[in-house]
Amino acid sequence: MLSAVLVAAAAFEIVALAEGVHVALVRPDPPSYAFANALIIEDDETVTVVDTHQSLEAAEALIDEIATLTSKPVAFVINTHWHGDHVYGNQVYRDRFPEVIFIGHRATRAEMLSAGAARLSEELESLPGSIEQRAQWLASGIGPSGEPLDVDLQQRIETSHRLRSDYLEELRELTLTPPTLTFDKELTLKRPGKTIRVIHFGPAHTRGDVVVHLPDDDIVAVGDLLEEGAFPYFGDAYPAGWEKALNGIGALRATTTIPSHGGIVRDPRLLQFHFRLLRSLRHEVEVAILKGLTLDQTKEQVTLSGFVADLPGSEEGVRTAVERMYLEQTEELEP
Ligand SMILES: [Zn+2]
Structure with a gap:
């Protein structure tokens, strides 16, 4: 589908990290709600994807992008934690790959069904008002702080209005699709041609964060346990546990680290910074x-x-x- 391909081209930058391993780095100001990077891991038979984006459109776009890399089906989706920008796209994978298995920590499943469901309801309740407010700013030509709109601000409000409207339509169709294969400490997928370790170091950014470690490629995807360019989000965090989790990540000694937010990290100073902060x-x-x-x-x-x-x-x-x-x-x- 041409439109999806265009969206994909603008939403992500696909970067090869190792044989059969790519990262989809989200671009700034994406055309739909895509805020978290995704890891794409190909073994000899199937594909495993780590995290599924906030918007269904972005999830569709990434699946189309994967199809340009390989004809193998997505057999596993791993969710690093329950926040919407990492899991809302799950249902698109279920629709496109009915056999797909969703993997996550036991607490991630539980929290998606409790706190996640509550947050989804809040979003559905608050979005119409925020969309209406933007429509009013545009209609009146007066911005949020009472200033007349210049071209730049008008464009940003128009974009925000469109993104929120599209997102609200999607949320009305959303079915939370939690992990069906859960675990407590560690789960290893011994796939033909690729070993994928999924490790929980204890409650940290949320109660059930996992990292995805590819020991043969020296790559680790850390979800929101490390964040580049913004203060980490602690709203659902267990900060003392988080400090311990960073020790666990450091002990993996991976040379390439993929945070969900930010770029590819090969400099140990990001981990050291978070550790000192905590x-x-x-x-x-x-x-x-x-x-x-x-x-x-x-x-x-x-x-x-x-x-x-x-x-x-x-x-x-x-x-x-x-x-x-x-x-x-x-x-x-x-x-
Ligand atoms: Zn998060």
Whole structure:
């Protein structure tokens, strides 16, 4: 389908990493909601895809893109965790490959069906209002801060209006499709010609994150456990566990790391940066707790100022991180 191919060309950049291994790097400002990179792993008989995009259109586009690489069917989809930008496209794979097996941590399945379902309902509720608001800005020529729209802002609001409208239509068709093959610690797919390890290092960015390790190719896809270019999202996180998970990733000693958000990483400094950030967060929050500070006082005091320069979203992000660490250390987070 020509339109899908055009979408694919604009949404992803497909990069070969090793024999039979490609990454689909999402481009900035994609034409549909595609925010997380996908890994495409080919063995002698089938294809395994890691993460499936937020929009169904993007999932369709990636499947079309895979078809240009190989005629083998997608037999396995691995979800790194339950967030929508990693799993909403699952149903497209089920429709296109009825035999496909969805693999994820036990907690990912559970959270998709609970927190994931709740978040989907929230999105369905809030999107119409945000679309209507953009329509009003465009109709009145007055932008969100009361300023007259210039050409650039008008175009950005038009794009946002179109993306949100398309996305809302898709969400109305969405059936959450959770992993059907779940595990607790580690699962190894011994495929002909390719070994794929799926490893859970404990609760971290969410309760059930997994990394996908290709030992023969020295590649690891880490989901949202490492993030390039933005402050990590802690809204559902277990920060002390996250620190331990980073130790696990480091011990794999992979030379190529694929975070879901950002580019291909071959420099160990990204892992070191996240590790230092999490260690400082834990240390500073522990000190605050020992001093008897309340949660609100701790959020005022711990700013991680040495880590947040130039990282978008960090001010609110740090407050969330501190809150989650505080609750985790005072054992108020659900394990
Ligand atoms: Zn996430």
